[in-house]
Amino acid sequence: MSDIKFLPQPYFMLNRNFEILAASDKSYEVFETAPNFLDLVDWESRRKAAHFLALKEGTKESELIMKTKESPYALFDVSINWNSGDGHILCIEKDHRLAELENIVEKHRLRLAETNLELLEKKEQVEQNLYEIKSLSCPFIKLTKTTALVPLFGDLDDGMIRQNEERILNKTQDGHYDYLLFDFNGVRNLTEAGVAAFVSIINELQLMGISPSIIGIKPNHAFYLNGHPSKLNVPFLSSLSTALKKTI
Structure with missing residues (x-):
């Protein structure tokens, strides 16, 4: 279990009462320290979270609004896998993923703009050549x-x-x-x-x-x-x- 602390995303191991037994170092960077996982969930999302966590069979996924050190309302993709009475939860911030996607789209847009500019310059050069040809x-x-x-x-x-x-x-x-x-x-x-x-x-x-x-x-x-x-x-x-x- 000592390797848990090195996981690159917030990870929690819970018991059947949703009490936190262990967590990755990344969890403590993102969230405040809390004894129970539900303490990290926004008040209005707790009923949804409790229902989601209560399904103690196999792997489940959901979206939850959670309280982080930076924001009291952060949207996370949360997945849990129950095994031998322990729940293993991985939390991935959705806003962060959307920001990454927006960044990728912006880079792509800039590349297209640069390509269009190059094509425009070539088009202008071709038009200038055609103009000179018609004059000659x-x-x-x-x-x-x-x-x-x-x-x-x-x-x-x-x-x-x-x-x-x-x-x-x-x-x-x-x-x-x-x-x-x-x-x-x-x-x-x-x-x-x-x-x-x-x-x-x-x-x-x-x-x-x-x-x-x-x-x-x-x-x-x-x-x-x-x-x-x-x-x-x-x-x-x-x-x-x-x-x-x-x-x-």
Whole structure:
């Protein structure tokens, strides 16, 4: 029985009258010294405790409100096993276990927050890379004093046009160009939204008094451009050299 004192949780050995015969050192750390186990139980829980302890067969479990050195109302999971007339009770503070669980959940939440932050940073980096790619997909090149070229690369979608629209209009106006050539040789696919945005920028250029032209249209490009409700009133030219001859 000498090993009882080293148990890591409050432990009591009782007789049939619930008198404490022995206890672990942890019991004296948590509870005041008392001759009877019921003295450690809150007054309103004593009837429940007495009924629970009176079931002197096998192992039983219950929740009891007990009086500790730190709190007069501490919730414990209490289990008892009767053997040869002696009751062996183990008391585990429920609030303590809940606090541990809350601590685990909080640590998990913090890990998720850190992971989400890392993903957000990666997402922002990807978005920045996509932004730069779309800008490079629509460069503005001066050819002559009156003519500039905008070669398009990749998929012509709404994002490509909207991202570069203001830059194209400003450079065209600031350079006092008369002609702006859009080269479709590097365009793979078109989307309906991309065509609508492209038609919009063509209309704005024409309102500014600039003459846009389109170079290098492929059959799949023509399908989308011809299918748009607003027909493009611009020259469609086969090559850059042909376009330059018309603008010089």
